[in-house]
Amino acid sequence: MDKPVPHPNSDTRSFWEGCHAGVLRYQCCGNCGTVQLIPRAVCSHCHTLALEWKDASGHGTILSYTNVYRAPTQAFRADVPYVIAIIDMDEGFRLMVNVRGGPGPHVQIGAAVRVDFEQRGEVTVPIAVLEAQ
Amino acid sequence: MSMNAYISGAFDTRVGELPGSSCMGLHAEAAFGAIRDAGLEPGDIDGVLCAYSFTEPHLMLASVFCEHTGIHPNFCAAIQAGGASAAIMIMQAAALVASGQCNHVLVVTGDNRLTGMSRDGAVAALSEVGHPQFERPFGISVPASYALVAQRYMHEYGVQPEHLAAIAVEHRRHASRHPNAHKRELITINDVLQSKEICSPLRLLDCCLISDGGAALVISARNAGGNVKRRVEILGAGQGHTHEHLVSAPSLTDFGCKQSAARAFATAGVRPADIDVAQIYDSFTITLLVELESIGFFGRGEAGPAALEGALGLSGRLPCNTHGGLLSYGHSGAAGGMFHAVEAVRQLRGEAHGRQVEGAHLAFVHGDGGILSAHCSLVFGAA
Numbered sequence: 001m002d003k004p005v006p007h008p009n010s011d012t013r014s015f016w017e018g019c020h021a022g023v024l025r026y027q028c029c030g031n032c033g034t035v036q037l038i039p040r041a042v043c044s045h046c047h048t049l050a051l052e053w054k055d056a057s058g059h060g061t062i063l064s065y066t067n068v069y070r071a072p073t074q075a076f077r078a079d080v081p082y083v084i085a086i087i088d089m090d091e092g093f094r095l096m097v098n099v100r101g102g103p104g105p106h107v108q109i110g111a112a113v114r115v116d117f118e119q120r121g122e123v124t125v126p127i128a129v130l131e132a133q
Numbered sequence: 134m135s136m137n138a139y140i141s142g143a144f145d146t147r148v149g150e151l152p153g154s155s156c157m158g159l160h161a162e163a164a165f166g167a168i169r170d171a172g173l174e175p176g177d178i179d180g181v182l183c184a185y186s187f188t189e190p191h192l193m194l195a196s197v198f199c200e201h202t203g204i205h206p207n208f209c210a211a212i213q214a215g216g217a218s219a220a221i222m223i224m225q226a227a228a229l230v231a232s233g234q235c236n237h238v239l240v241v242t243g244d245n246r247l248t249g250m251s252r253d254g255a256v257a258a259l260s261e262v263g264h265p266q267f268e269r270p271f272g273i274s275v276p277a278s279y280a281l282v283a284q285r286y287m288h289e290y291g292v293q294p295e296h297l298a299a300i301a302v303e304h305r306r307h308a309s310r311h312p313n314a315h316k317r318e319l320i321t322i323n324d325v326l327q328s329k330e331i332c333s334p335l336r337l338l339d340c341c342l343i344s345d346g347g348a349a350l351v352i353s354a355r356n357a358g359g360n361v362k363r364r365v366e367i368l369g370a371g372q373g374h375t376h377e378h379l380v381s382a383p384s385l386t387d388f389g390c391k392q393s394a395a396r397a398f399a400t401a402g403v404r405p406a407d408i409d410v411a412q413i414y415d416s417f418t419i420t421l422l423v424e425l426e427s428i429g430f431f432g433r434g435e436a437g438p439a440a441l442e443g444a445l446g447l448s449g450r451l452p453c454n455t456h457g458g459l460l461s462y463g464h465s466g467a468a469g470g471m472f473h474a475v476e477a478v479r480q481l482r483g484e485a486h487g488r489q490v491e492g493a494h495l496a497f498v499h500g501d502g503g504i505l506s507a508h509c510s511l512v513f514g515a516a
Contacts, residue, residue, distance in 0.1 A: 072260035
């Protein structure tokens with residue numbers, strides 16, 4: 001059983017193409033400037049369709065995390081324990097990603113991370129890396 | 134203020150491990166039990182609301198149910214809002230009878246989630262509420278999502294593992310007084326703290342059960358007949374919706390239960406302090422703690438210490454989930470939330486026997502769907 005891979009659609013293709021090229025992208029509303037937490041088709045604030053893509057710095061902080069001991073499917077069983085973290089990116093968007101290296105004393109709320117990428121079959125997905133302490 | 138809607142019948146099937154049960158069989162048992170309890174005949178039912186099933190999934194579950202049972206209503210639909218489904222079905226049924234479109238609406242739920250599929254199958258199916266592109270590729274599950282909430286909430290408000298454990302312990306104490314509860318043997322705080330790690334900081338005994346079971350209510354119009362003396366009035370209802378996927382939640386500590394409860398209390402014209410007994414969605418210990426504080430039953434950071442001191446117990450400040458909740462009574466999909474509503478009806482009728490809250494006159498019922506995503510709050514009053 002393979003891990004689920006994202007299937008990009010017209011709302012998200014630019015994000016996943018960016019990951020493949022090693023660039024983290026996010027959406028910003030061309031009308032009101034609101035940064036979208038995750039990619040979508042319409043601005044969650046002013047509801048116009050004028051969303052624009054920008055390149056992110058790749059830096060953020062851990063909003064929350066969990067060490068997973070009970071995997072949801074067979075595909076993740078070999079990885080336990082692994083970390084799932086929600087990252088508040090410096091630009092104001094959000095990612096849910098794994099943290100490289102798994103659980104450890106430095107995986108903490110508020111810890112600084114940068115986003116790297118890893119290959120998942122033919123798809124590239126983001127992964128958080130703890131900044132040097 | 135009146136919503137012009139009454140609960141005239143309530144019934145729940147046995148819960149737990151029920152070999153030989155089926156999704157539709159549990160629906161039928163619950164439905165006809167509730168109709169009998171209301172003093173009605175199946176032909177009196179002119180509205181039917183169902184939810185969803187994991188073991189017999191169907192695009193039109195309410196139509197499948199009506200075909201299965203030979204009920205031919207004027208109004209028939211399925212509502213899917215995860216753990217908020219039961220409460221939302223009740224709110225919708227209230228609107229149907231209050232508007233004169235129906236006289237008696239059957240709201241019915243059930244699933245044989247324990248014996249009809251493997252535990253792994255249930256965990257995997259539930260993980261599909263995660264975002265297919267921005268959550269599921271990273272191994273998210275429902276417990277992991279609530280663990281992310283728990284970690285943040287504990288960080289901000291100083292909640293300790295003992296506080297969450299106290300909630301699990303009190304639920305088991307409640308369940309020990311209910312003859313039908315899935316898990317009745319008492320547990321200690323140490324048992325919870327020593328139980329298997331699932332997703333930090335949540336352990337096995339912080340998590341709800343997986344059970345077979347079904348439950349139903351009949352919601353009736355004011356002058357529609359039935360057993361008027363035993364009916365319970367729906368005094369208030371409200372919903373709150375902020376997100377579906379946790380990665381898109383505007384906050385990890387503030388959720389739509391605040392709005393849903395405020396609306397329900399305002400409609401009923403009561404305050405949290407007026408509530409005699411509460412039946413609040415408890416998929417995990419953290420779920421209940423967050424809801425208790427967001428709704429206003431306790432201040433931020435106060436529900437945990439209060440739970441340790443017995444505030445949620447039968448003689449506590451807010452007797453909560455007196456049947457044992459999802460943590461210990463049982464959780465059968467959408468029926469899990471319906472068990473809370475059935476227990477509220479029993480309490481308000483004075484039929485809760487060894488777990489009766491003396492003089493219970495006002496009950497609060499709350500459902501939460503997704504990851505604290507969809508909320509529906511109800512206030513019930515004794516006749």
